[in-house]
Amino acid sequence: MSRILLVDDEPMILRIMRVTLEDRGFQIKIAHNGLQALELVGDFEPHAVVTDIDMPKMNGRELCQKLRERYSAEDLPLFVVTSKTAVEHRAWSEQLENLHFLEKPVSLRKLCTRLEMVLQEGRLAQECTT
Amino acid sequence: MGKTQGTWRDERLGLTMIAASLAVIGLIVFLLFQYQHDTRQERLREQAISLTRVLAEIPFNQLVPQQGQKNILQALYLSHDQGNFAYATVHNVTGRTAVEVTAPGVIVPAAIPTTGVAWINEREISLASGRNVLEVHAPLFTNGEVAGVVTLGFFQPGFGLSYAQLPFFATLALVIFLLTPISYFAMRREIRPLRAATEQMGAILEEAPGAELRPSGELSDFMGRFSEFVGRTQQRIVELEQDHSTMLTSTKLISYRKSRIESVLESLPEALLVLDETGTISFANTRIASLFGVEPEELQGSGDLSWCPDANVCEFLSRCARRGPGGYVANAVQFSLDSVQGKTFSVSAYPLFSPSEAGKTLGTLVVFRDVTVEAMARQSRGEFVAHVAHELKTPLNVLGMYSEALLENGGSDETQRIECVNVIHDEVERLAGLVRNLLNITQIEMGSLQPVSTRSRVHELLADLFRQIQDGHDRDDLKFELDLPREISAMNLDKDLVRVALTNLLTNAIKYNKTGGTVRMSAEETDNALTISVSDDGIGISEADQSRIFDKFYRSEDDQVRERSGHGLGLSLARDIIHLHGGEITVKSDAGSGSEFVITLWKEVVRKVS
Numbered sequence: 001m002s003r004i005l006l007v008d009d010e011p012m013i014l015r016i017m018r019v020t021l022e023d024r025g026f027q028i029k030i031a032h033n034g035l036q037a038l039e040l041v042g043d044f045e046p047h048a049v050v051t052d053i054d055m056p057k058m059n060g061r062e063l064c065q066k067l068r069e070r071y072s073a074e075d076l077p078l079f080v081v082t083s084k085t086a087v088e089h090r091a092w093s094e095q096l097e098n099l100h101f102l103e104k105p106v107s108l109r110k111l112c113t114r115l116e117m118v119l120q121e122g123r124l125a126q127e128c129t130t
Numbered sequence: 131m132g133k134t135q136g137t138w139r140d141e142r143l144g145l146t147m148i149a150a151s152l153a154v155i156g157l158i159v160f161l162l163f164q165y166q167h168d169t170r171q172e173r174l175r176e177q178a179i180s181l182t183r184v185l186a187e188i189p190f191n192q193l194v195p196q197q198g199q200k201n202i203l204q205a206l207y208l209s210h211d212q213g214n215f216a217y218a219t220v221h222n223v224t225g226r227t228a229v230e231v232t233a234p235g236v237i238v239p240a241a242i243p244t245t246g247v248a249w250i251n252e253r254e255i256s257l258a259s260g261r262n263v264l265e266v267h268a269p270l271f272t273n274g275e276v277a278g279v280v281t282l283g284f285f286q287p288g289f290g291l292s293y294a295q296l297p298f299f300a301t302l303a304l305v306i307f308l309l310t311p312i313s314y315f316a317m318r319r320e321i322r323p324l325r326a327a328t329e330q331m332g333a334i335l336e337e338a339p340g341a342e343l344r345p346s347g348e349l350s351d352f353m354g355r356f357s358e359f360v361g362r363t364q365q366r367i368v369e370l371e372q373d374h375s376t377m378l379t380s381t382k383l384i385s386y387r388k389s390r391i392e393s394v395l396e397s398l399p400e401a402l403l404v405l406d407e408t409g410t411i412s413f414a415n416t417r418i419a420s421l422f423g424v425e426p427e428e429l430q431g432s433g434d435l436s437w438c439p440d441a442n443v444c445e446f447l448s449r450c451a452r453r454g455p456g457g458y459v460a461n462a463v464q465f466s467l468d469s470v471q472g473k474t475f476s477v478s479a480y481p482l483f484s485p486s487e488a489g490k491t492l493g494t495l496v497v498f499r500d501v502t503v504e505a506m507a508r509q510s511r512g513e514f515v516a517h518v519a520h521e522l523k524t525p526l527n528v529l530g531m532y533s534e535a536l537l538e539n540g541g542s543d544e545t546q547r548i549e550c551v552n553v554i555h556d557e558v559e560r561l562a563g564l565v566r567n568l569l570n571i572t573q574i575e576m577g578s579l580q581p582v583s584t585r586s587r588v589h590e591l592l593a594d595l596f597r598q599i600q601d602g603h604d605r606d607d608l609k610f611e612l613d614l615p616r617e618i619s620a621m622n623l624d625k626d627l628v629r630v631a632l633t634n635l636l637t638n639a640i641k642y643n644k645t646g647g648t649v650r651m652s653a654e655e656t657d658n659a660l661t662i663s664v665s666d667d668g669i670g671i672s673e674a675d676q677s678r679i680f681d682k683f684y685r686s687e688d689d690q691v692r693e694r695s696g697h698g699l700g701l702s703l704a705r706d707i708i709h710l711h712g713g714e715i716t717v718k719s720d721a722g723s724g725s726e727f728v729i730t731l732w733k734e735v736v737r738k739v740s
Contacts, residue, residue, distance in 0.1 A: 009692040010524065012553050016531045019546065020538075032689060054520065056687030083523035084516075104523040105530030109538070 002119050003027045005044060007037040007051035007063065008081070017050070020108045026115070034058025038066060047119055050079040050102075050111070053089075061092055064099060073098035074125060077118045081106055143321075144314045151310035155303050162299070170287035171264075174214055175252070178266045178284050181206070182250055186268035190277035193220050193270060194228045203231040216263045216283035220270065223278060233285075235259070241281060242267060254286070262286040327353055334360070401498035404482070409433055409451025412493065421498055423469060440465045443477055450479045450494050464501065474505040517683040521564055521697045525557045532557075560695055567699040570630065571682065574706045581624035581710050588653070588660065589618040595629055596651050599636045607645050613652035621660065621733065623711065631707040631715075632664065634700035635727050639666035641694050647724070658733055665726035671719040679717060680705045 004026045008014050014030045021028050029044045031037035033055045041049070049067060053060035064078050077098045082089065086101035093099050100118065102111060185193065188202070195201045203218040217232040221241045232238055239255055250268040257263055267281040392413070395402055401417035410433045414426035424437040433451060438444040446463045462478035477498050484490040532550040539546060573579030592614055600610045632651075639649045647667030654661045669690045671679055678684045683698040685691060708715045708729055719725035 010528065010695075011693060012528050012557075012695075013531065016528075016535055016550075016553075020531075020535060032692065056689065056692050081527075083520040083527075104527040106527055108531050108534050 001025060001027050002047040002115075003029070003044060004115065005029050005031065005037060005041060005046040005049045005051075007031045007034065007049065007055070007060070009033060009052065009055045013052070017108065017111070021112065021115075024112050024116075034060065034063035034066075037063055041067065041070075046076070047122075048077045048079060048115055050081065050115075053080060053082045053084075061089070064096055065092070068096045068099075074122060077122060079111070079115070079118075143317070144311075147310050147314045147317075151306055155306050158302065158306070159299060166295075167287060174284050174287060175264060175266075178264055178282055179250060179252070182266040182268045182280065182282050185280045185282070186250065186270060188270070190220070190222075190228075190270040190272045193280060194278075201229060201231065203229050207231045207233075214284045214287065216257075216261075216285050217281075218283070219281045221279045221281070223276060228278060236283075238283070239263075239265075241279065255283075323353055327356070331360075334364075399500070403429070403447075403496040403498075405450055405494040405496060407491070407493055409494075418498070421467070421470070421475070439467060439469075446477055446479070447496065450496060464505070472502070473500060474502045475499065476501045514682070517698075518568060521683065521699075522561070524697075525561045525564070528557045529554055529561075556695075560697075564697045564699065567634075567697070567703050570627075571699060571703050571706060574703075574710060579710075581627055583622040583624050585620050586623045586625050586628075587618075587620050588623070589614055591623075591625055591628065592618075592632070592651065592653055592662065595632055596636070599633065599640070600649075603640050605640060605643070607647075608640060608643055609646075609648040611648055611650040611652075613650065615653060615655060618653060618655050618660065619733075621731065623731075624707075627707045627710065631704035631729070632662070634704045635664040635729075638700060639664055639668065639725075641696070642666065642668035642691070642725070644668055644724075660731045660733065662729040662731075663726055664729075665724060667724040670721040670723050671717065671725050672721045676717055676719060680715075 002025075004021055006014055006017050006021075006028060007030070008017075009032055011032075014032075018028045018030060029040055029046070031040055034051070035058045037049065037051065038058070049063075051060040051063055060080055060082075064080065067076060067078060073096075077100065078096070079100045079102055080089070080093075081102045081104060083104045085103060086093070089101065093101075098118075100114065102114070185202075185206075193202055203220065206218060207215055215233055217230065217236050217238045219227055219231075219238055219241065220229040222228050225241055227238075227241070230238060237258060239257065242251075242253075250266060252264060252266045255263050255265055262285070263283045264286055265281060265283045267279050269276045270278040270280050392415075395413070396415050396417075398415070399417070401421045402413070402415045403411055403418065404413035406412040410431060411429045412431070414429040416426060418424065418426055418429065422437055422439065429437065435444050435447055438447060442463050443465050462476045464474060464476045466474055475498055477496060480495045480497070482492045482495055484492050532553045536547060536550045536554075570579065593612065596610070596612045636649065636651065643649060643666045650663070650665045652663045654663075669688065671686070672688070675686045675688070679686075680701050681698075682702045684702075685696060685698040704727075705715050708731070711731055713729060713731040715730075716728050717725060718728070
């Protein structure tokens with residue numbers, strides 16, 4: 001069962017994403033900002049992180065940079081939900097591999113599909129290396 | 131005195147002629163005297179030599195008279211014109227005087243020695259009386275031997291006029307003297323037209339009215355031509371004076387126009403440079419000094435760009451100068467200066483077309499403009515659009531997810547279906563509120579939303595609004611307190627806008643209140659103002675947030691704030707509405723112990739706004 005860490009300051013978004021992803025068999029933890037996410041990630045050891053960009057205390061960009069310092073691209077794919085386009089985040093995101101942008105409004109079905117696909121690719125790649 | 135001077139000046143020619151004629155007479159008389167003197171002297175010499183030669187041929191014995199003989203020398207003296215005769219002597223070889231005849235009063239000088247006399251000799255000597263004497267002497271012989279010396283002395287003729295010559299000289303002087311006035315009067319007659327012309331020219335020079343040259347006399351042709359020449363010269367002078375006057379007027383006009391154009395250029399808010407056809411700076415207004423710290427006079431006539439502190443601007447100006455006549459650089463360049471903090475400037479160039487020749491350019495106008503406001507507005511607009519997009523996409527995201535969840539489950543789970551519908555409903559409300567607030571704020575900022583003030587009963591307005599909010603909220607745990615004076619004076623207000631502002635404050639008081647807290651609204655009226663207070667027992671606002679809480683789209687990063695939905699426009703709109711009424715809105719709060727917003731509406735200002 002894949003573990004997914006959801007990070008967003010909008011409770012309603014977190015709630016519907018949690019319900020949907022749990023229905024698809026994912027194990028979910030939620031955080032309301034980047035700082036909280038960094039505190040949880042050590043114990044939870046997620047297979048992927050889905051985070052919003054605009055959040056208080058620590059935004060999604062900073063969270064991604066810190067997570068990438070701790071975890072390699074193969075170990076932890078990152079999904080960023082943004083109201084802007086991926087191009088607008090290119091300046092800081094180019095250095096970070098295995099980072100996927102999801103533009104708002106986000107389709108829950110597409111989110112699940114992309115999560116499953118990326119995680120599947122990761123598992124296959126890991127099997128190949130072992 | 132003036133007349134005397136004029137007369138002397140007029141007659142100076144005559145006087146000069148008289149003086150000249152006297153000088154000529156004197157000169158002629160002198161020359162005649164000189165000639166006469168020389169002639170007489172020569173004749174005397176010849177006569178003396180001839181006589182001496184004759185006497186020298188007479189034997190010594192014959193010249194020395196014997197007893198009872200006549201003295202030849204005496205006879206010579208008596209026969210000669212006695213005017214010139216001085217003396218005649220005969221000496222023997224021993225030097226003793228044998229014979230001596232003298233004019234009265236003459237002392238014969240010492241004789242020369244006989245041994246030294248070979249033949250006839252002469253000498254000039256001066257007597258004791260002061261008269262000059264020509265002395266001629268010759269040896270005398272007896273039987274072939276020198277026996278003595280005969281000496282003749284004649285007075286040298288002096289200067290002077292003999293009586294006989296007087297009529298000649300008088301006649302000559304008279305003729306010369308008579309010729310002088312005749313010549314003078316003839317000459318005066320001839321030069322009279324010249325004198326008249328001189329006087330007329332004097333009058334012309336003194337600019338006497340009606341002064342002109344009138345030809346007369348024998349010089350009429352010359353004077354006629356000269357008069358015509360003077361007339362044409364006068365006409366030319368008048369034309370030149372007119373031209374000069376016209377030129378002076380044109381120069382003043384040009385100078386005035388130049389000053390006017392420079393004044394216009396100086397009064398413009400932009401800093402300006404005018405480059406001529408060669409790219410040299412021909413004009414710079416004083417705003418250049420405040421922008422670049424260099425005096426306009428230092429720039430004029432220079433192509434040097436060392437004063438320019440920004441590399442991009444230097445490159446821009448170089449391009450303007452390089453392009454030369456007709457050239458200009460289309461794209462403006464934006465820059466900032468260290469000397470003027472927080473400002474953004476742009477430099478642009480425009481060709482200066484000749485008004486008289488189509489297509490010809492006289493140079494380039496370079497304009498430095500302060501575009502800080504435009505740049506900030508552009509940045510602000512960009513940020514505003516980004517905020518709006520973000521605020522719109524967030525509820526859209528919620529709507530999309532919940533509607534998708536409804537579609538996926540098909541409403542099989544009743545609890546989830548109801549939750550989804552409620553969330554969608556809330557988000558639609560939130561979205562509508564966002565759009566409404568956005569529209570209001572935009573209209574207020576654009577100035578298109580003006581308050582439509584009507585005489586309003588403030589007491590009823592506040593009471594109705596409070597009751598409406600109290601009835602419409604979804605929190606059962608809260609208490610509501612309304613504390614209004616018994617009577618509040620009617621005021622001119624835009625009721626709809628004031629309701630929006632107060633609704634936003636009351637909604638926030640509900641949204642951010644603690645469980646079991648109280649929402650209060652009170653009012654207080656003074657002579658000058660009405661204050662309306664909205665307070666709660668909520669999470670409060672930190673001091674750092676209080677300074678930004680009225681900014682558009684600002685939301686505190688406090689978790690308790692973020693837990694509640696909002697888009698950061700409510701307080702901003704409330705402030706804009708109160709400002710639109712000339713009022714003030716302030717906040718008093720401590721984190722964790724509630725907030726109080728106080729609106730002050732000044733009666734006088736409200737009346738004016740109305």
